[in-house]
Amino acid sequence: MRLQVAMDVLDLPSALTLAGQVAEYVDVLELGTPLVKSAGISAVSAVKAAHPDKLVFADLKTADAGELEAGLAFEAGADLVTVMGVADDDTIRGAVAAGAKYGKSVVADMIAVTEGRVGRIREVAKLGVSFVEIHAGLDEQARPDYTIEKLLDDGREAGVPFSIAGGVGPDTIGAVRQAGATVAVAGSAIYNAPDPAEAASQLRKRANT
Numbered sequence: 001m002r003l004q005v006a007m008d009v010l011d012l013p014s015a016l017t018l019a020g021q022v023a024e025y026v027d028v029l030e031l032g033t034p035l036v037k038s039a040g041i042s043a044v045s046a047v048k049a050a051h052p053d054k055l056v057f058a059d060l061k062t063a064d065a066g067e068l069e070a071g072l073a074f075e076a077g078a079d080l081v082t083v084m085g086v087a088d089d090d091t092i093r094g095a096v097a098a099g100a101k102y103g104k105s106v107v108a109d110m111i112a113v114t115e116g117r118v119g120r121i122r123e124v125a126k127l128g129v130s131f132v133e134i135h136a137g138l139d140e141q142a143r144p145d146y147t148i149e150k151l152l153d154d155g156r157e158a159g160v161p162f163s164i165a166g167g168v169g170p171d172t173i174g175a176v177r178q179a180g181a182t183v184a185v186a187g188s189a190i191y192n193a194p195d196p197a198e199a200a201s202q203l204r205k206r207a208n209t
């Protein structure tokens with residue numbers, strides 16, 4: 001299982017520092033949505049230039065104009081971009097078309113799809129995305145009844161390649177792997193840790209065993 005760090009920081013120097021600390025332990029460096037909005041798409045180019053051997057993931061969470069937005073990120077050097085799973089099918093198809101043009105990958109982010117999620121996962125998987133990110137966002141995670149188990153159940157049931165994001169940490173990454181995820185996405189468990197490198201190293205070990 002691949003390990004992806006979600007760099008939900010707000011400026012490029014912080015992102016480059018974090019990437020430098022954790023890159024050896026992760027497969028994918030994600031520029032979080034707030035980072036892209038704050039620092040701009042050129043931050044994608046800067047992270048890719050600093051870490052050309054890593055997959056760079058631009059978490060655009062595109063909701064419209066899929067081909068245009070995904071193309072911006074691919075042109076900047078992204079290897080993967082996200083489009084919202086709740087978006088119009090043509091938005092997803094557009095992002096996929098940009099991916100085909102650049103030889104890169106599109107991920108459908110299922111954030112905010114809670115009802116009928118397995119059905120929508122199967123629909124978007126047929127639109128040509130590389131995999132589906134089954135995701136509980138930061139606001140959903142803040143609710144007292146939040147549990148990652150529902151994400152894992154839906155991943156097991158959907159029968160398509162998926163990643164899991166939503167509070168992945170040392171206590172849950174083993175279950176994410178056992179559920180069959182191809183990628184575990186960890187943000188706050190790494191960037192909020194006292195020692196992000198150590199946190200990423202521990203997650204790496206647990207992602208593999």
Ligand SMILES: O=C(CO)[C@H](O)[C@H](O)COP(=O)(O)O
Nearest residue numbers: 006137166167168186187188
């Ligand atoms: O995309 C995101 C929020 O929309 C986060 O990057 C994702 O949820 C991973 O962060 P965390 O591990 O802290 O949940």
